[in-house]
Amino acid sequence: MSDLWPAPRPHDPVDRRVSLPGSKSLTNRALVLAAIADGPSVVRRPLRSRDTLLMAAALTSLGTGVEDTEDGDWVVTPGPWDRDADVDCGLAGTVMRFVPPVVGLARGIVRFDGDPHMRLRPVGPMLAALGALGVRIDDGGRGALPFAVHGSGTVPGGTVTIDASASSQFVSALLLAGARYEHGVDVRHVGKPVPSLPHIEMTVQMLRQHGVEVDDADANRWAVAPGAVKALDHDIEPDLSNAAPFLALGAATGGRVTVTDWPSSTTQPGDELREILTLMGCEVSLTEGDLTVVGPERLHGVDLDLHDVGELTPAVAALCALADSPSHLRGVAHIRGHETDRITALATELGRLGADVTEREDGLSIRPATLRGGTFRTYADHRMAHAGVILGLAVDDVLVEDIATTSKTFPDFAGAWSRAVQGASA
Numbered sequence: 001m002s003d004l005w006p007a008p009r010p011h012d013p014v015d016r017r018v019s020l021p022g023s024k025s026l027t028n029r030a031l032v033l034a035a036i037a038d039g040p041s042v043v044r045r046p047l048r049s050r051d052t053l054l055m056a057a058a059l060t061s062l063g064t065g066v067e068d069t070e071d072g073d074w075v076v077t078p079g080p081w082d083r084d085a086d087v088d089c090g091l092a093g094t095v096m097r098f099v100p101p102v103v104g105l106a107r108g109i110v111r112f113d114g115d116p117h118m119r120l121r122p123v124g125p126m127l128a129a130l131g132a133l134g135v136r137i138d139d140g141g142r143g144a145l146p147f148a149v150h151g152s153g154t155v156p157g158g159t160v161t162i163d164a165s166a167s168s169q170f171v172s173a174l175l176l177a178g179a180r181y182e183h184g185v186d187v188r189h190v191g192k193p194v195p196s197l198p199h200i201e202m203t204v205q206m207l208r209q210h211g212v213e214v215d216d217a218d219a220n221r222w223a224v225a226p227g228a229v230k231a232l233d234h235d236i237e238p239d240l241s242n243a244a245p246f247l248a249l250g251a252a253t254g255g256r257v258t259v260t261d262w263p264s265s266t267t268q269p270g271d272e273l274r275e276i277l278t279l280m281g282c283e284v285s286l287t288e289g290d291l292t293v294v295g296p297e298r299l300h301g302v303d304l305d306l307h308d309v310g311e312l313t314p315a316v317a318a319l320c321a322l323a324d325s326p327s328h329l330r331g332v333a334h335i336r337g338h339e340t341d342r343i344t345a346l347a348t349e350l351g352r353l354g355a356d357v358t359e360r361e362d363g364l365s366i367r368p369a370t371l372r373g374g375t376f377r378t379y380a381d382h383r384m385a386h387a388g389v390i391l392g393l394a395v396d397d398v399l400v401e402d403i404a405t406t407s408k409t410f411p412d413f414a415g416a417w418s419r420a421v422q423g424a425s426a
């Protein structure tokens, strides 16, 4: 298969019903919590994609049992965690950040590395915080991959100050492990605002479901009391951020798309798509778990602060490039530290196809322009690929580079996308 994938363009407004794979963020939290719980449990309808398979492999290499059931669920059995191991983080922020704090509870030296770009993604402040909590880290002073965590079996824990403005995952990581530290953990953020707060709420909610006491009453402070993490089975919701391109299919074509099993209440930031698409002129309705988006004749531009939902930026930016009025996307300086520098990547690639884009430190301004076909580069970033296929809905001859990069969070995205765009027989 060519490295350049012709993005399919529908010829008539579509009317589709789509079921999506599970959430990366929920699956990887469920796996970590199951691995440090007080007994075996089941992760039902997990996402099986590169990021979650890497998480399962990391926990398995420590000594955790992760077994498949016939239904495709995972049975997780906490293990002895008494060995040295190597962890491949790939390009998964959740593996690089969520695993080191639990390795403090293991006995052994665990070495972490990942894809070339992963060595550039931020983790230093979290490693420094872990050191302050009593975990020995050997990172050669780099504050980045590769590094080793020397687990001694117990972690003192306690109060720690961290600048988590580069990633909410620093906070989530410390909280996920914190109940198993001798004194729990009391995390205080100092610095520019923490992005992606719904993802920290997701962490807090899941910890509470596992019987862990969490105090999040004050802004920028999260305290986890020491205690057991009770074993608990999880049903994983569909990935609502990965719903973005599919909802965009309705939004950008004046068609109708329904995503099934949309939760009535959720901490996933993708739920914000309902509000965003409404602002862009779509009709959006949620009825008995069916989220339906009906696109307008032309989408409208929007002025949005995406600080809390930064991972939606690539898909939203692509939709803005198809709108009939200017858009301003703000508050997402931190996404320069995502799978690629997403602000520069979006400005470059939308611009290559004719979009009128201004790159700013913390976002993008996008004005209406006539788009043309061409190559859309993806920089190993699944969500850049989503942006490319969205443009391909409205522009002939868009070639998306390395569509397989979508396997980070979506198995066979190209197949699912072709079927959604062209109908079930595709």
Ligand SMILES: O=C(O)C1=C[C@@H](OP(=O)(O)O)[C@@H](O)[C@H](O)C1
Pocket: 024, 025, 026, 093, 094, 166, 167, 168, 169, 172, 195, 196, 199, 200, 310, 311, 334
């Ligand atoms: O905790 C999580 O599961 C995530 C938190 C966010 O990270 P940042 O806070 O680094 O943006 C988000 O962008 C990422 O896709 C998933």
Ligand SMILES: C=C(OP(=O)(O)O)C(=O)O
Pocket: 091, 092, 093, 094, 311, 338, 339, 383, 409
């Ligand atoms: C930022 C993302 O991923 P990660 O979990 O690797 O940080 C993302 O999926 O948009």
